[in-house]
Each structure stands twice: as structure tokens, then as C-alpha cells.
Amino acid sequence: MSASEALFLGIALAIFMNKPGQTCKNGGHRHVSRGSRLDAPPAFADTIRSYNMVRPMSEILTIVPETLRDKARAALGKRNLILVGLMGAGKSSVGRIVASQLGIPFIDTDNEIERVSRMTIPDLFAAYGEQEFRALEARVIKRILRGGPRVVSTGGGAFINERSRRFIKKGGLSVWLKADLDVLWERVNKRDTRPLLRTENPKQTLENLMNQRYPIYAEADLTVLSRDVRKEKMANEILAAVAGIPYDESDDE
Numbered sequence: 001m002s003a004s005e006a007l008f009l010g011i012a013l014a015i016f017m018n019k020p021g022q023t024c025k026n027g028g029h030r031h032v033s034r035g036s037r038l039d040a041p042p043a044f045a046d047t048i049r050s051y052n053m054v055r056p057m058s059e060i061l062t063i064v065p066e067t068l069r070d071k072a073r074a075a076l077g078k079r080n081l082i083l084v085g086l087m088g089a090g091k092s093s094v095g096r097i098v099a100s101q102l103g104i105p106f107i108d109t110d111n112e113i114e115r116v117s118r119m120t121i122p123d124l125f126a127a128y129g130e131q132e133f134r135a136l137e138a139r140v141i142k143r144i145l146r147g148g149p150r151v152v153s154t155g156g157g158a159f160i161n162e163r164s165r166r167f168i169k170k171g172g173l174s175v176w177l178k179a180d181l182d183v184l185w186e187r188v189n190k191r192d193t194r195p196l197l198r199t200e201n202p203k204q205t206l207e208n209l210m211n212q213r214y215p216i217y218a219e220a221d222l223t224v225l226s227r228d229v230r231k232e233k234m235a236n237e238i239l240a241a242v243a244g245i246p247y248d249e250s251d252d253e
């Protein structure tokens, strides 16, 4: 446990347990009394005491959060965090990690579309075509974004659709996971689950989609470069972007 986490835990214990002899109310301020019997080394208890004695509650709360995830969580508030970007950018896999870091639910819109339609994405495209898929996608996105906070990973075309884009812009903080063609291609060419890439020259198709879509993805609130680094590292980069702080590699440990 880091010193800051220990401090937060100590403050939380002192405030919420409110055991006799540990904390008492004082004109809206809480402080640890002289006779404190906190089960902690003296230096640690003293630290808590000095924070609580002189600072009002509002200031105590600004000491926390300290960690990257806490800062990102605080910056996000009740908003949803919505990942957008081209196929293979890592929206689904990294989004799941980001949600678990933040301790909030994760939803992938493609999974949700498959769940409600009881069809796979390729089957939906084959049976109804892209236009119908986009209409269903927009409805699902609208519904998902009503609640929050959640991490929502969208399918690559969602932010390109005007209606879905409107819902996303209104429904939370959008992050574009931006990657170059070779990174995307390496990731998507192994699987045949993306109907839009079932063409004669799928790499060229992907490049065409990049050219069409990148100016629109650029409308997202934040941009994070998706590279071939561990997914946990990508997740931390997203958290740092949300928190509005420079990415610090030591957070990956």
C-alpha cells in the first residue's frame, strides 16, 4: 500500500467508524481527539491527526484522490467514458481493462447488439445490410448512454454515423483510440469477424476507411495513440488522458 493510500484509508476509517475517543465533531470539522487509539504506528496516526485537526472536511477530501485511477474516476464523475476508433484499435479489449481499473461497468455496443438481436454482427450485416445495422446500433447506443458512469466501447462505425455520434457527444466523454494502418492491420487480419473487411483487398479497404473516418474521429473529446504496447499500459494512458495529467510509466507497475 502506498503512503497516500494508507493515508486515505486512515482518514476514511477515522471519519466513518467514528469510534469514541477517535473522532469527534467540532463545528462541522471532524478531528482526531488527543486520546486517539488508532491501531497504527504513531507516525501514521500523527499524520492523520495533523490533517484532521487543522483542515475542514472539504479540504480533507481534496487530499484524496491520489492514484491515477482515483484521479480519472474523479474527473469522469457521472459521465460515461466512450471509446471510439477504427477496427483493431483496441476499444473492446482495452475498454474492459479501463472499466475494471475504474471499478465501473463495461459495455461493448457490438456485444449488446448481438445480445438483443440474438444474431452475430456478420449475420446482421448479411441479413439486413449496413444501414439497418447502423439504425440498431444507434438505438442501442442511445439506451446504453442513458445511465452512467460506464465504460462503453463502440464499434468502429458508430461515431461515423451522425445519429450515434450525437448520442455519444451528449452521453459522456469520448476517447479516440488512434492507430496507424500497420498496427490495425496486424490486429484485424487474423480474424474474419468484421464484415466490412470481407473485400478483395481488405488492407486497402482499411486504409480507405482510415481516410474517410479519421477527420470524424478527431471530433472526440480526447485522443490516445494506440500502439503495440501491453493493453494494461494502453488502459493507463487512457486513464491519464481522462484525468488530464501526463502519462507516467511508473503507474504501470
Ligand SMILES: Nc1ncnc2c1ncn2[C@@H]1O[C@H](COP(=O)(O)OP(=O)(O)O)[C@@H](O)[C@H]1O
Binding pocket: 085, 086, 087, 088, 089, 090, 091, 092, 093, 094, 153, 187, 188, 227, 228, 229, 230, 231, 234
Ligand atoms: N495494445 C495491444 N497490443 C496487442 N494487441 C492488442 C492491443 N490492443 C488490442 N489488441 C488485439 O487486437 C485485436 C483487436 O482488438 P479489439 O479490442 O477487438 O479492437 P476493436 O474493438 O477496437 O476493434 C484483439 O485481438 C486484441 O487482443
Ligand SMILES: O=C(O)C1=C[C@@H](OP(=O)(O)O)[C@@H](O)[C@H](O)C1
Binding pocket: 085, 086, 087, 088, 091, 092, 110, 121, 154, 155, 156, 157, 158, 193, 194, 195, 196
Ligand atoms: O468499423 C465498423 O464499421 C465496424 C466495426 C466493428 O467493431 P470493432 O471496431 O470493434 O471491430 C463492428 O461494429 C462492425 O463490424 C462494423
Ligand SMILES: [Mg+2]
Binding pocket: 091, 092, 093, 108, 110, 153, 154, 155
Ligand atoms: Mg470492438
